[in-house]
Amino acid sequence: MAALLMRVVAAAVAVASVLALGAVAQLSPTFYDGSCPSLQSIVRSGMTSAVQSEPRMGASILRLFFHDCFVNGCDASVLLDDSSTLTGEKNAAPNANSLRGFEVIDAIKSRVEAACPGTVSCADILALAARDGVNLLSGPTWAVPLGRRDTRTASQAAANSNLPSPSSSAATLVSAFASKGLDSRDLVALSGAHTIGSARCASFRSRVYNDSNINAGFATKRRQICQPQSGGSDGNLVPLDAMSSVKFDNGYFRNLVGQFGLLHSDQELFGGGAVDSITAQYARNGGAFARDFVTAMIKMGNISPLTGSNGEIRSNCRKPN
Structure with a gap:
């Protein structure tokens, strides 16, 4: 399986270079090779400690990256704290009381600053940490394009409007992802990130009490937890x-085929709609899922990056310089 994942990842990286969005030509996996050669080992070490301490943290960091990129691009806006001059995104409805892992990114950033002061963006650290979290939980790895810079601003309004809801329909999800330059296959592959991590009852209570496209025994057991x-x-x-x-495997998709999806938005990917065939393919073929997940992660990481002289390299990920 490991050899297969390496082959599909190599193929995915090649495909992703063709599919990349316009600004991506400015990003490169070798961006810090000269200026911060220890970067990748520092991030890997930090994520190894975090995931060994709490395996769920791999999923939490991956979710942080998604919630960053879907709001005005992958610019580390999600990491900014509220202040007297800035309203951040942490307290937006999709993020409040659910996003976590900020301290992990802080710790990695501190070590990176000690090794390479003022050189590496928080946005790039988050991109690398998300990749490593997946890989440490038995998922694929890939070369992350780097060279993003950090924003000085955030948008709680954009976080409220751009991030898909756990109650979203398939059509709403397809539209939301298309608005970011991601197609239906990207949508299903990225949703496969839900093969790791957990959800709060607030996110799925309505489904287990009200949905019909759900395994009856599964719904009953989940109701017992959400009473x-x-x-x-x-x-x-x-x-x-x-x-x-x-x-990190294709168990999520096998769950959907059996009507064991936890979130309404999950089960919408196998509910008689246009993306059912993609979900069924991933349920049968974990290698295809791994390949397409890598491609989609690279595409998502290429959403509207700040590069060149735009933005800044924050010294503290929680506040602008």
Whole structure:
């Protein structure tokens, strides 16, 4: 399996270079080879410690990267704290009380600054950390294009409007991803990130009590964790993939085929719609999923990066310089 993943990843990187968005020509996996040669080992070490301490952290950092890129591009805006002069994105409805892992990025950034002061952006550290979190949980690895710079601003309004909801329909998801230059295959592949991590009852209570496209026994067990129906257990956690929540594989898609999707938006990817065939392919073929996930991650990481003299290299990921 490992050899197969390496082959499909190599192919995916080649494909991604063709599919990359316009600004990506400015990004390169070798961007810091001369200015910060220890960067990748520092990030890997930091993520290894974090994931060994709590395997769920791999999923949390991956989600941070997604929530960054979908709001005005991959510019580390999601890492900014609120201040007297800036309203960040951490308290937007899709992020409040659910995004986590900021301290992990802070710790890695501190080590990178000690080795290469004022050189590496928080946006690039987050991109690398997301990749390493996936790989440390038995997923693929890939060469991350680098050279992003950090924004000085954030947009809570954009976070509220751009990030898909757990209750989204398939059509809404396709439209949201298309607006970022990502197609239906990218949508399904990136949704496969839910093969790791957990979700709060607040995100799926309505599904387990009200949806019909759900395995009855599965719904009953999840209701027991999310009682009462009126709320009160919002923070209770359930694995997104009951088969293997700390192993990055294609179990998520096999769950969907069996109507075991935890979120409404998950099950929408196998509910009689246009993307069913992609979900079914990934359920059968983990290698195809790994290949397409890498391609989609590179494309997503290329959404509107700040490069050149735009933005800045923050010394502290939580605030502008």
